[in-house]
Amino acid sequence: MLLIIMKQFSFVLAFTLNTFLSYSCDICGSFMGITPHDNRSFVQLMHRFRLFNGYRVYNQPTSLVVPGSYWRTFHGDDTTHSTVQGTNPYSTFDYESYKVFELRGKWFFHKRWELSAILPFVENKSRRNNVQINVQSLADPSVMIAYHLVQKLDHPVTRHRLIVGIGFKAGIVPDDKTDLSGKRIDIMLQPGSGSSDVFYYLNYIGLWRNFGWNSNTMLKHSFTNHHSEQFAPAWNQTLVLFYKISVKNVQLMPALNSNFEYTKGVYKAKQLQTGTGMQVIMSGPSVDVVVKRMVISAGYQINVYERLSSANNLSSASRLFAGLTYNFGK
DSSP: OOOOOOOOBBBBOOOTTTTTSSSSSSBBOOOOOOOTTTTEEEEEEEEEEEEEEEEEGTTOOOOOOTSSSOOOOSSSSSSSSSOOOSSOOTTTEEEEEEEEEEEEEESSSSSSSSEEEEEEEEEEEETTEEEEEEEEOOOOOOOEEEEEEEEEEOSSSSSEEEEEEEEOOOSSSOOBBBBBOOBOGGGSSSOOOOOOOEEEEEEEEETTTTEEEEEEEEEEEEOTTTTTTTEEEEEEEEEEEEEOOOEEEEEEEEEEEEEEEEOOEETTTTOOOOOOOEEEEEEEEEEEEETTHHHHHEEEEEEEEEEOOOOOOEEEEEEEEEEEEEEOOO
């Protein structure tokens, strides 16, 4: 539950796959949340992991743990790795996974103005029809600026704030990673999109006694890269319901996190590519543990609704995140 913005999207984020948009909320870093220090500057280490598995159209079950999806299962120094294509086009061992490690920071340079930045390192992995791909690289950095329109924090029972922001993801990381045969891998597995993105968000945080909620709406617009590829506008809606518990010098904040992600997909030379759209709702528990200026966060989500855009799409299986935050300033 940390105030975060960046596919994927989450979010991100950025936020990244043929079943699409982990990109907007995960890989781009647009997964949003809340902490007791939401009005303080911070530095943060964040880890996020998104898994896609199972062909729902073919009544395959979705596995939350797939061999090789998190830990590396092959050896060698190649950035990308591929094997000879097999004969089973819809294996239960197929997956796409997106692992992100991020250095994040937020600075309040005014009591109502905040400036944030995200520097991600990604590991994108895929196995389809016995073809394996693994990409490890720095990813596109993002910067955001936000203004606190409403700050009603002095009421003894009800407190709330309303924040509007705009962000920019710089498309400076190459999008030309290739497999061992020299063929460019899919744009969704590239560490960089090859294009810059602009995103806008509206965040409302409220607290009534010890019950709280956080609603964040994000819209993202991407520009065209030099391969004539463009991500369609993306919408990410996040709702967090939480409860504050104080135990001596420790604060616990258990919560229910839910995300709705939508995009039409990827355009190539202005033609929408089949199977790149996403419409999914994910939900699950999370908790923040606050000890003085330190916050330890963890959360997990599973798929509760999904509309697939193609029979070849892997289903969105799960998402997890963990973070360590140090807050400073007044």
